[in-house]
Amino acid sequence: MTELTNLTVAELRDGHRNGDFSAVEVAEAFNANIAAASKLNAFISETPELALAAAKQADADRSAGTLKPLSGVPMGMKDLFATKGVQTSAASKMLEGFVPPYESTVSQKLWDAGAGLLGKLNLDQFAMGSSNETSYFGNVISPWRREGSDAGITPGGSSGGSGAAVAARLCPAATGTDTGGSIRQPAAFNGIAGIKPTYGRCSRWGVVAFASSLDQAGPMARSVKDCAILLENMAGFDPKDATSLNLPVPNWEAALSSDLKGKRVGIPKEYRVEGLDPAIDALWEQGMAMLQDAGAELVNISLPHTKYALAAYYIIAPAEASSNLARYDGVRYGLRDLPDGAGLQDMYAATRAAGFGPEVKRRIMIGTYVLSAGFYDAYFTQAQKVRTLIAQDFAKAFEQCDLILTPTTPSSAFALGEMQADPLEMYLNDALAVPASLAGLPAMAVPAALDQKGLPLSLQIIGKAFDEQAVLNAGLALEQRLGFHAQPAKWW
Amino acid sequence: MAIDQASVKKIASLSRIAISDEEAAAMEQELNTIIGWVNQLTEVDVTGVEPMTAVIPNELRLRDDVVNDDPLTGGNRRDDILANAPEPQHGFFGVPKVIE
Numbered sequence: 049m050t051e052l053t054n055l056t057v058a059e060l061r062d063g064h065r066n067g068d069f070s071a072v073e074v075a076e077a078f079n080a081n082i083a084a085a086s087k088l089n090a091f092i093s094e095t096p097e098l099a100l101a102a103a104k105q106a107d108a109d110r111s112a113g114t115l116k117p118l119s120g121v122p123m124g125m126k127d128l129f130a131t132k133g134v135q136t137s138a139a140s141k142m143l144e145g146f147v148p149p150y151e152s153t154v155s156q157k158l159w160d161a162g163a164g165l166l167g168k169l170n171l172d173q174f175a176m177g178s179s180n181e182t183s184y185f186g187n188v189i190s191p192w193r194r195e196g197s198d199a200g201i202t203p204g205g206s207s208g209g210s211g212a213a214v215a216a217r218l219c220p221a222a223t224g225t226d227t228g229g230s231i232r233q234p235a236a237f238n239g240i241a242g243i244k245p246t247y248g249r250c251s252r253w254g255v256v257a258f259a260s261s262l263d264q265a266g267p268m269a270r271s272v273k274d275c276a277i278l279l280e281n282m283a284g285f286d287p288k289d290a291t292s293l294n295l296p297v298p299n300w301e302a303a304l305s306s307d308l309k310g311k312r313v314g315i316p317k318e319y320r321v322e323g324l325d326p327a328i329d330a331l332w333e334q335g336m337a338m339l340q341d342a343g344a345e346l347v348n349i350s351l352p353h354t355k356y357a358l359a360a361y362y363i364i365a366p367a368e369a370s371s372n373l374a375r376y377d378g379v380r381y382g383l384r385d386l387p388d389g390a391g392l393q394d395m396y397a398a399t400r401a402a403g404f405g406p407e408v409k410r411r412i413m414i415g416t417y418v419l420s421a422g423f424y425d426a427y428f429t430q431a432q433k434v435r436t437l438i439a440q441d442f443a444k445a446f447e448q449c450d451l452i453l454t455p456t457t458p459s460s461a462f463a464l465g466e467m468q469a470d471p472l473e474m475y476l477n478d479a480l481a482v483p484a485s486l487a488g489l490p491a492m493a494v495p496a497a498l499d500q501k502g503l504p505l506s507l508q509i510i511g512k513a514f515d516e517q518a519v520l521n522a523g524l525a526l527e528q529r530l531g532f533h534a535q536p537a538k539w540w
Numbered sequence: 541m542a543i544d545q546a547s548v549k550k551i552a553s554l555s556r557i558a559i560s561d562e563e564a565a566a567m568e569q570e571l572n573t574i575i576g577w578v579n580q581l582t583e584v585d586v587t588g589v590e591p592m593t594a595v596i597p598n599e600l601r602l603r604d605d606v607v608n609d610d611p612l613t614g615g616n617r618r619d620d621i622l623a624n625a626p627e628p629q630h631g632f633f634g635v636p637k638v639i640e
Contacts, residue, residue, distance in 0.1 A: 146624050147623070147624065148624075149617075149620035149621075149623055149624075150612060150620075246596060247595050247596045248596050248598060261595060262595075287601070287603065287610075288610070288613065290600065290601070291594075291596075291598055293596065293598065294599075294601075353584065356580065356581055356584055359577060359578040359580050359581050360578075360581060362574065362577075362578055363578055363581070370555065374556075377556070378626060379625070379626075379633050379635055380621075380624070380625055380633055381624035381625060381626075382624070382626070383626070384626035384627060386636060390636060391636055391637075391638065392635055392636055392638050393556070394558075395635070395636055396556040397553075397556050397557060397558035398558050400555070400556050400557045400558070401557050401558035401559065404557070409555075409557055409567075410567070410570060410571075410574075412555050412557065413548075413551050413552060413555050413557070413567065413571065414571065414574060414575070416551050416554050416555045417543070417551050417571070417575070420551070420554065426582075427578065427581075429591050430581050430582070430584075430586065431578075431581060432591030432592045432593075433584075433586040433589040433590070433591045433592075434581055434584050434586065435591075435592040435595075436589050436590055436591060436592045437584065437586070437589060439592065439595065470573075471570060471573075471574065472573060472574065472577055486595070487595065488595035488596045513596055
């Protein structure tokens with residue numbers, strides 16, 4: 049039998065259902081892998097006892113004939129989702145030791161579906177970063193390495209712990225959140241799949257807020273089918289989130305089909321950005337041929353405002369962050385720094401200076417600046433207008449096509465420390481992921497191939513709002529033709 | 541327009557983040573780089589374009605006006621709410637004296 053930790057979510061669920069193995073065996077296997085992988089620093093807290101308790105319940109449910117959709121499947125949660133009784137830190141000093149008295153809607157749905165918690169996964173602090181280097185608890189190290197080199201590689205960000213843990217077989221799947229690529233970029237860097245659904249599909253309730261008009265949860269796993277299974281159990285209307293979509297959750301898994309007959313796939317010329325790795329360009333061409341082979345028709349499209357997406361994002365996201373992070377004041381929860389004889393205002397300033405890392409401070413300050421009197425219209429309103437234009441670009445393109453195929457990132461993963469000097473250089477990494485975020489569209493990263501250095505490359509599929517099914521189907525068609533089964537050689 | 545060190549300190553103060561002179565100097569350069577880069581947005585013609593308010597069309601709902609309709613977010617949760625407070629006192633959030 050294949051090692052349990054090499055099985056996909058679908059295989060674990062079905063194998064448990066068929067009685068091939070017990071859920072306790074599965075949980076113990078993953079707990080053991082996690083315990084032996086501390087070098088990767090993928091977890092901020094480990095909860096082997098919770099994974100085991102859920103597994104025992106799954107085994108009992110099997111005996112009683114009351115199996116649930118995810119019975120027998122343990123998983124990791126990005127440490128941005130509030131988990132009752134388990135520290136939820138957002139990888140910050142500010143929230144170190146914060147133990148929520150409630151459960152986020154998304155995690156509650158997963159537990160109700162029978163899944164178990166293996167632990168809380170590391171991320172960029174408050175989900176702000178693309179390399180995992182802004183975590184207060186130290187960066188995750190990717191399980192992948194360049195051929196012939198021991199240099200530490202970034203797992204991407206912000207859901208870097210999720211990406212690394214799934215690739216390293218520490219968990220079969222994990223949750224991520226995507227504000228400007230934070231599911232897709234780490235999925236790409238780690239050679240796994242990940243989908244950001246339409247904005248509003250998954251409840252934001254209980255997810256530590258970064259930029260509320262962009263934040264969206266989604267699954268990260270090793271196959272397209274696993275993403276469909278998990279998304280079905282994460283999505284759904286939630287009255288506690290004002291922007292939650294009041295729509296039924298489709299049976300994405302049941303409707304999976306790699307037959308793309310009648311589908312038109314748009315190829316946007318503007319995504320052939322400067323600095324695009326030639327290997328990725330070649331892979332993109334290959335992806336086009338594969339979708340044609342699956343029955344789709346290719347259409348050249350134009351998304352003329354693509355090059356402005358990143359700049360608009362770096363106004364809008366920090367503006368929303370500066371407002372959302374105002375709650376960390378040292379009064380109600382989290383860190384308090386009260387210098388001797390300090391008053392209330394000094395306490396706020398000292399607490400926030402001590403509790404936030406440099407990238408978080410930088411973004412709060414940019415946000416404060418672009419929202420301040422005299423600059424609001426020039427920056428924030430202008431960026432919101434450009435955001436409208438970007439959404440209109442997509443709307444026009446979708447008159448000609450049903451899906452869009454692009455690369456996920458302009459290059460494979462970089463080495464840790466390589467991009468530290470210049471925050472701007474780091475931001476450019478998300479150039480191909482951000483436009484779909486600004487337009488609220490479903491988008492998926494599909495693992496595609498290894499480059500010459502032995503690091504994973506990825507293709508992105510963007511769909512119409514609410515049409516996750518078409519995205520997943522195209523993902524499946526690519527997956528079947530790409531035959532990507534590479535996994536990192538164990539060194540940790 | 542370039543951001544000088546005085547502006548950096550003003551922004552830090554508005555953000556309620558204590559900042560040293562050294563940090564302000566480093567931040568001055570970083571903010572100028574980033575703001576200089578986002579200035580490219582001024583070249584976009586936005587005549588007649590409405591700023592984005594909702595990315596996916598959605599109706600803003602009103603909840604029923606019922607006290608404690610949802611026991612999770614309703615009242616009577618004082619101890620839960622104070623459980624993570626750095627300085628709870630007598631069932632309240634404790635803060636430094638604000639009135640002399």
